[in-house]
Amino acid sequence: MTIPKCLNGFYASPVAANTAEKWIIGVIGQDILLANNADIKSNPFIDCNVAQQLDVFCKRKITLGQWLSRDCEVWDLTPEADSTDGFNTAVLRDLLAIAGEEVFSLACRAVQLLNWQDTHRFCGRCGQPNQATHKEHAMVCTSCNINNYPRISPCIIVVVTHGDRCLLARNASWASGRFSALAGFLEAGESAEQALHREVFEEVGVNINNIRYIGSQSWPYPGQLMLGFIAQATSEEIKVDGIEIAEANWFHYKQLPEKIAPPGIIAGALIKQFVDEATLIYG
Numbered sequence: 001m002t003i004p005k006c007l008n009g010f011y012a013s014p015v016a017a018n019t020a021e022k023w024i025i026g027v028i029g030q031d032i033l034l035a036n037n038a039d040i041k042s043n044p045f046i047d048c049n050v051a052q053q054l055d056v057f058c059k060r061k062i063t064l065g066q067w068l069s070r071d072c073e074v075w076d077l078t079p080e081a082d083s084t085d086g087f088n089t090a091v092l093r094d095l096l097a098i099a100g101e102e103v104f105s106l107a108c109r110a111v112q113l114l115n116w117q118d119t120h121r122f123c124g125r126c127g128q129p130n131q132a133t134h135k136e137h138a139m140v141c142t143s144c145n146i147n148n149y150p151r152i153s154p155c156i157i158v159v160v161t162h163g164d165r166c167l168l169a170r171n172a173s174w175a176s177g178r179f180s181a182l183a184g185f186l187e188a189g190e191s192a193e194q195a196l197h198r199e200v201f202e203e204v205g206v207n208i209n210n211i212r213y214i215g216s217q218s219w220p221y222p223g224q225l226m227l228g229f230i231a232q233a234t235s236e237e238i239k240v241d242g243i244e245i246a247e248a249n250w251f252h253y254k255q256l257p258e259k260i261a262p263p264g265i266i267a268g269a270l271i272k273q274f275v276d277e278a279t280l281i282y283g
């Protein structure tokens, strides 16, 4: 089989091209197993020859597709794989901060596909077992033939601005001092814009307009697509809901809280964009 034309070096397919060499993405629970000397930014995945010693810990293998002219396989590993010499595990959130966009995207896809197969073993319509198909990454019911695809749940995340300040909030489950953009899942039937108005009003009691879409980021717990926005506030008074949000404040662009997300994470990217724009306007 010839390797199909790839977008950003990656072609998604459950079918192996049977290349001589493969990349192995080792997954332990929700963490990624990396070789100690791995180049985390551009390609931290494991060469198949090196991965052979991990085969004994492998519960399941899924072909993810082809990457950089090689087959790319996900190995679902038992926790014991972590103590193999020459390897260490990386938490996906940490990988987000240090790995390149393609690497993070593949790691997310790997974790998400395993999790999705685990939670879709039976048909939601008739209750009979599902089976992975070989045509695409789908689970098909062995009885009624319905296809199930990996579920993606869209979420909005927004930095609300008011002149030279932005509104950041602390989730009730976070440690003191940690602040971020407001975020929430879309409800059934909602547009992203409607979700933005609703979430911001529900969480902090602020009205918004001039919504601008900035960019998106995948997050595999359990399959979120974060849609990132910047919006302007039309009201200033903050009334936190006291349930999801413990506190929220307006922060001057030169006096942001210490504990905010880095720019590699979409919340951090939105905050950075606000700061860059405010710097241009206010100096």
Ligand SMILES: [Zn+2]
Binding pocket: 123, 124, 125, 126, 127, 128, 141, 142, 143, 144, 145, 146
């Ligand atoms: Zn069925």
